[in-house]
Amino acid sequence: MIPFNKPHLTGKETHYMYEAVSKGKLSGNGDFTKQCQSFFETKYGFKKCLLTTSCTDALEMAAILCDLQPGDEVIVPSYTFVSSALAFVRVGAKIVFADSMRRNPNIDASLIESLITPRTKVIVPVHYAGVACDMDAIMDIADRHGLLVVEDAAQAIDSYYKGRPLGSIGHLAAFSFHETKNVIAGEGGMLAINDPRFIRRAEIIWEKGTNRAEFFRGEVNKYGWVDTGSSFLPSEVVAAFLWAQLENLDDIQSKRKALWNRYYENLKDVAEVAAPFAEKALSERSEFDFSRTEGATSDKTFQLPDIPDYATNNAHMFYLVCNNLEQRTALISRLKENGASAVFHYLSLHSSPFYAPKHDGRELPGCDRYADCLVRLPLYYELTFDDVDRICEILKETIQSES
Numbered sequence: 001m002i003p004f005n006k007p008h009l010t011g012k013e014t015h016y017m018y019e020a021v022s023k024g025k026l027s028g029n030g031d032f033t034k035q036c037q038s039f040f041e042t043k044y045g046f047k048k049c050l051l052t053t054s055c056t057d058a059l060e061m062a063a064i065l066c067d068l069q070p071g072d073e074v075i076v077p078s079y080t081f082v083s084s085a086l087a088f089v090r091v092g093a094k095i096v097f098a099d100s101m102r103r104n105p106n107i108d109a110s111l112i113e114s115l116i117t118p119r120t121k122v123i124v125p126v127h128y129a130g131v132a133c134d135m136d137a138i139m140d141i142a143d144r145h146g147l148l149v150v151e152d153a154a155q156a157i158d159s160y161y162k163g164r165p166l167g168s169i170g171h172l173a174a175f176s177f178h179e180t181k182n183v184i185a186g187e188g189g190m191l192a193i194n195d196p197r198f199i200r201r202a203e204i205i206w207e208k209g210t211n212r213a214e215f216f217r218g219e220v221n222k223y224g225w226v227d228t229g230s231s232f233l234p235s236e237v238v239a240a241f242l243w244a245q246l247e248n249l250d251d252i253q254s255k256r257k258a259l260w261n262r263y264y265e266n267l268k269d270v271a272e273v274a275a276p277f278a279e280k281a282l283s284e285r286s287e288f289d290f291s292r293t294e295g296a297t298s299d300k301t302f303q304l305p306d307i308p309d310y311a312t313n314n315a316h317m318f319y320l321v322c323n324n325l326e327q328r329t330a331l332i333s334r335l336k337e338n339g340a341s342a343v344f345h346y347l348s349l350h351s352s353p354f355y356a357p358k359h360d361g362r363e364l365p366g367c368d369r370y371a372d373c374l375v376r377l378p379l380y381y382e383l384t385f386d387d388v389d390r391i392c393e394i395l396k397e398t399i400q401s402e403s
């Protein structure tokens with residue numbers, strides 16, 4: 001069976017973990033933590049980075065830093081992981097869910113302004129599959145309305161928007177090193193702080209509400225409890241593991257991109273019916289009109305991942321968008337029968353058991369479409385071109401046998 005995901009080890013993880021252990025400094029904010037943080041600050045120009053125990057924790061830190069009052073509103077796409085919204089719910093915010101674009105699952109920036117009220121404080125763009133949201137449009141709206149932008153860059157390591165690294169554009173950004181992401185630490189994450197106003201307070205929140213970091217830099221002569229916070233920092237063992245991954249970032253990325261391109265090359269001919277249709281949908285149709293009456297010569301094919309001109313591809317994910325739930329279910333079971341595991345992704349958060357009773361009732365057809373129709377194919381370092389070719393053959397046979 002070709003699994004959906006397999007965590008990749010570079011080989012040096014246990015070596016660095018052993019080194020961390022033998023240094024006798026196991027708690028957080030030691031040498032490996034600092035080494036990882038400066039790697040990101042140097043490579044991507046984030047003003048300040050703080051490793052966290054998860055991306056969820058980094059988002060929680062961001063939510064605290066936004067200083068929200070109960071009832072303040074945060075605009076979040078509905079097609080995303082729970083944490084993008086949950087972190088803000090925990091500080092008392094009301095989530096206003098936004099719809100996805102027709103061309104890809106990212107938040108539709110053209111709809112954001114209609115969701116803004118006097119209580120809106122934050123916009124949370126999620127770079128789905130590591131593909132950039134339209135950040136110029138989002139930052140422009142935020143500037144005009146005095147809002148903060150927190151990028152959920154969990155999937156977006158080493159990806160760019162018009163040449164700018166994702167995670168460097170919003171005021172704050174959160175990354176994940178969960179074992180399902182490109183670069184892993186088991187569980188792990190990072191807060192990137194781009195607006196220097198937040199740096200001092202972020203360090204305090206990170207260290208249980210104390211000014212311990214300033215004390216260790218010799219800036220104050222004793223440290224104490226000065227703010228809210230939690231224990232958001234990971235142990236040195238986790239940072240040591242992450243360091244082994246970061247040393248091999250370029251290798252990891254080029255391998256994943258080669259596999260991604262292999263899928264795309266293999267499938268672009270059978271999917272070409274859908275691609276021009278998607279373009280047509282963008283230019284001539286309302287974003288809400290998902291009926292497929294014209295332009296499609298076959299409804300058995302699927303849409304390939306969309307990388308807008310302003311975005312790069314970090315090969316976090318290779319997904320297909322089917323035409324309906326039945327087609328997706330059939331495709332997943334056909335792959336399974338033939339020894340490959342493909343999986344669907346998010347259920348729309350606005351209709352989740354937890355949030356549906358609090359949601360304002362607006363329909364979000366774009367999100368629901370991806371919830372029903374998107375399927376992710378295996379993509380991990382050890383996957384081979386042969387595996388990819390085999391998966392693509394099965395997909396092609398599925399299309400041909402049904403049409």
Ligand SMILES: *Cc1c(COP(=O)(O)O)cnc(C)c1O
Binds near residue numbers: 055057084126189
């Ligand atoms: C993986 C992911 C998260 C959560 O990351 P953790 O490190 O597991 O907390 C949040 N948002 C998105 C979009 C993700 O893909």
